Amino acid sequence: MKTTIYSPESSLRDLASIPRKIINDIKMARTLAWQLALRDVRAQYRQTMLGFVWVLLPALANTAIWLFIQSTGIVTVQATELPYAAYVFAGTILWSVLSDAVNAPIEQTNAAKPMLAKINFPHEAIILSGIYQIGFNATIKVFVLLVAVVMLGVVPGWSVLFFPLVLMSLIMAGTTVGLLLAPIGMLYTDISKGLPLVMQFFMYLTPVVFTVPAEGLARQVFLLNPATPLITVARDVLTGYPPEMLSAFFAVNLGVLLAIVVMWVIYRAAMPILIERMSA
Numbered sequence: 001m002k003t004t005i006y007s008p009e010s011s012l013r014d015l016a017s018i019p020r021k022i023i024n025d026i027k028m029a030r031t032l033a034w035q036l037a038l039r040d041v042r043a044q045y046r047q048t049m050l051g052f053v054w055v056l057l058p059a060l061a062n063t064a065i066w067l068f069i070q071s072t073g074i075v076t077v078q079a080t081e082l083p084y085a086a087y088v089f090a091g092t093i094l095w096s097v098l099s100d101a102v103n104a105p106i107e108q109t110n111a112a113k114p115m116l117a118k119i120n121f122p123h124e125a126i127i128l129s130g131i132y133q134i135g136f137n138a139t140i141k142v143f144v145l146l147v148a149v150v151m152l153g154v155v156p157g158w159s160v161l162f163f164p165l166v167l168m169s170l171i172m173a174g175t176t177v178g179l180l181l182a183p184i185g186m187l188y189t190d191i192s193k194g195l196p197l198v199m200q201f202f203m204y205l206t207p208v209v210f211t212v213p214a215e216g217l218a219r220q221v222f223l224l225n226p227a228t229p230l231i232t233v234a235r236d237v238l239t240g241y242p243p244e245m246l247s248a249f250f251a252v253n254l255g256v257l258l259a260i261v262v263m264w265v266i267y268r269a270a271m272p273i274l275i276e277r278m279s280a
Contacts, residue, residue, distance in 0.1 A: 028122050033132060036125060041133055058092075063089045082154060087235070088208070091235060095203055095231060097134065097167065102174040104130030104134055106178055107130070108127065109186055130178075134174075156239060166233060176256050180263050181195070206222070207231055229246075229251075
């Protein structure tokens, strides 16, 4: 039987040991995280008439709106290699996966506040549960997206075999940002209230419904946005087009791998302090 020793010393005094503890707790938390994810998915759709349709409805609505705007000439949209409907729908689906990944750590941590204050369990289970739920919803979205792009005349190539890896990079990038915001979001609800507005703003600085501008300040802003290569490469891989911005994609993912370690250590170190404050 495993023996756990509790001491009054702060975990911040031994930061070097935190990564090892995180890995051990992730291993222990997998089963609990899976059970939490199943519970939350069932609760999310239990009292809805449309069920899993709600996973797709925001993307469908956004696509319909932009197709209407483009067709009426209210906004002039630069020509795309893909049919515009496929371009927007793919971009919106991919952005929703990234956005869900950013929101998940904050939502899961806030929802688990009562449990965190009363029960001692690996906090990594909360984050893993959110990743499991994102993966479940993303599977539904991508399946429908594949059907939709084929119906629109786009035939995915062999590169679609790499799409799960590209999708995972989106989830990991969003989770990294979410891990940074989660401790702050536990103290201030402004984070969870304002984040949807921020994500909506950044969506228009990413090639989701627009292509990367050909020149000017807007082009520089798009290219500096780290989400741009993630969305662009994911769309290209899914639809069989030669991936653009591949070098930038790998650079962003390298940064994400380094950042997620740092963010997870910060999250791990901050949680005991936040739980003590909530329990006071």
